[in-house]
Amino acid sequence: MNIEIVFALLSGLNYGVIIMNIPPVLGELMDLYGVSYTRISILMGALLWVHAAMQIPAGLIVDRLGVRRTQALSFACMAVGCALPAFAPTLAWGIGGRMITGVGTGLGWLATLKMLALAAPAGRAGAYQAFFGGLFSLGSILAFLFIPPIARVGWQWVYWTPAILCLLQLIMVPALRPAPSAAGRPPFLPFRRILGMRAAWLIGLYHAISYGAMMSLGNWIPSLLAEASPGRSAAQLAWGGALFMLVSGLGRISGGFVIFRVSPYLIAHGSLLALAVILAGLALIPQAGTVLALALLGAWFGSFVFGSIFQLASRSGPPESLGAVLGFVNFLANFGAVLFTLTFGWFKDAFGSFAWGYALISPLAVLVLIAGLRVLGRGEASRE
Numbered sequence: 001m002n003i004e005i006v007f008a009l010l011s012g013l014n015y016g017v018i019i020m021n022i023p024p025v026l027g028e029l030m031d032l033y034g035v036s037y038t039r040i041s042i043l044m045g046a047l048l049w050v051h052a053a054m055q056i057p058a059g060l061i062v063d064r065l066g067v068r069r070t071q072a073l074s075f076a077c078m079a080v081g082c083a084l085p086a087f088a089p090t091l092a093w094g095i096g097g098r099m100i101t102g103v104g105t106g107l108g109w110l111a112t113l114k115m116l117a118l119a120a121p122a123g124r125a126g127a128y129q130a131f132f133g134g135l136f137s138l139g140s141i142l143a144f145l146f147i148p149p150i151a152r153v154g155w156q157w158v159y160w161t162p163a164i165l166c167l168l169q170l171i172m173v174p175a176l177r178p179a180p181s182a183a184g185r186p187p188f189l190p191f192r193r194i195l196g197m198r199a200a201w202l203i204g205l206y207h208a209i210s211y212g213a214m215m216s217l218g219n220w221i222p223s224l225l226a227e228a229s230p231g232r233s234a235a236q237l238a239w240g241g242a243l244f245m246l247v248s249g250l251g252r253i254s255g256g257f258v259i260f261r262v263s264p265y266l267i268a269h270g271s272l273l274a275l276a277v278i279l280a281g282l283a284l285i286p287q288a289g290t291v292l293a294l295a296l297l298g299a300w301f302g303s304f305v306f307g308s309i310f311q312l313a314s315r316s317g318p319p320e321s322l323g324a325v326l327g328f329v330n331f332l333a334n335f336g337a338v339l340f341t342l343t344f345g346w347f348k349d350a351f352g353s354f355a356w357g358y359a360l361i362s363p364l365a366v367l368v369l370i371a372g373l374r375v376l377g378r379g380e381a382s383r384e
Helices: 003-019 023-033 037-053 055-065 067-087 091-119 125-151 157-170 191-195 198-228 239-258 264-284 288-304 306-315 319-351 355-375
Strands: none
Touching (some): 003 037, 003 091, 003 125, 023 037, 023 091, 037 055, 037 091, 055 067, 055 091, 067 091, 067 157, 091 125, 091 306, 125 157, 125 239, 125 288, 125 306, 191 319, 198 239, 198 264, 198 306, 198 355, 239 288, 239 306, 264 288, 264 306, 306 319, 319 355
16 A cells, blocks of 8 residues: 555544544533634634635645645644644634634645545545545544543643644655656646536536535434434434444445445446435434434435545546546535535524425435436546
8 A cells, every 4th residue: 555545544534633623622612712602613614614615726726736745735734723723712713723724624635635546546546535535534533532531631632632643644745756747748727627527517516415415414413313302402412423423434435445346427326316315205204213214324325425426526637637626526515515504404493394405405416316317327427
């Protein structure tokens, strides 16, 4: 196994800790900063909003700077961003640090996906991209296990711990081998060309449905279970979130192994169809046990497809512009995750039930699948 793949897998675990270091000690940080749930949610969301906004520019940056220099810039940003809040117990420092960290995760996520597309054995890029994504989910579980006891030493260690992990990985960056330049390689594709690629749009919409459904279910699962379990609160059912993330991580990893044997097109189409059926079931069957079982199946199929989507995306553009293509696909996925999460919350407030959210996304998944079967088919993604 080469250094690029080892580095990428370590990055997956590292990102899980970096992005999820706040939720395990939410109460302690609320007391430290003297803030409400609304204001602490700004601290949690600052990284994610910047990460999502960085996807398209990050793709363009990695195409121009190269993987190794982008990884160095990424881990430097993450180390600074993670460490900054430890210098003062104020919310402003925390938010500022999380925003800088989001710049780093946005750059690094795309650089790692492109690095795996170039460094993995032929035909196996999607598998290693799936392992990378799965280890992110498992790394978030590590954050829940280890950040609370570390925080008892001092609140600063909530931030120092991921900062140190970033520095340790930054030391590994010089060992990465840049992809060799091809003689007479074509110029970068103008971004408007990428916007005109039907394959990139459809792959991005597949990812938006699968990742968006998975994230909206993950964000709301304690509330979903509470809605189906009268007399029990979301806090009492928070264990559902940890179980959901475990299933999601295992789904991504197992999807990577399956790509060795099964066409990524078949996995992508089949997973989207399964999600459409699962979401329809959630809209129609409100019993708590069924809701939990279907939500976990949604976590599985929404994550199982991760590597297949990025294997298809990695084939849909030339290596010189691969970062921009991957960034565009990932941007659509992050947009879907934010939009679906907000939509579910709005339906709950407006109609008193999450069922309307499922009823909206299920037919949307079917429409995207029909378009995908026409554009992507079963063969090679087109380069339009």
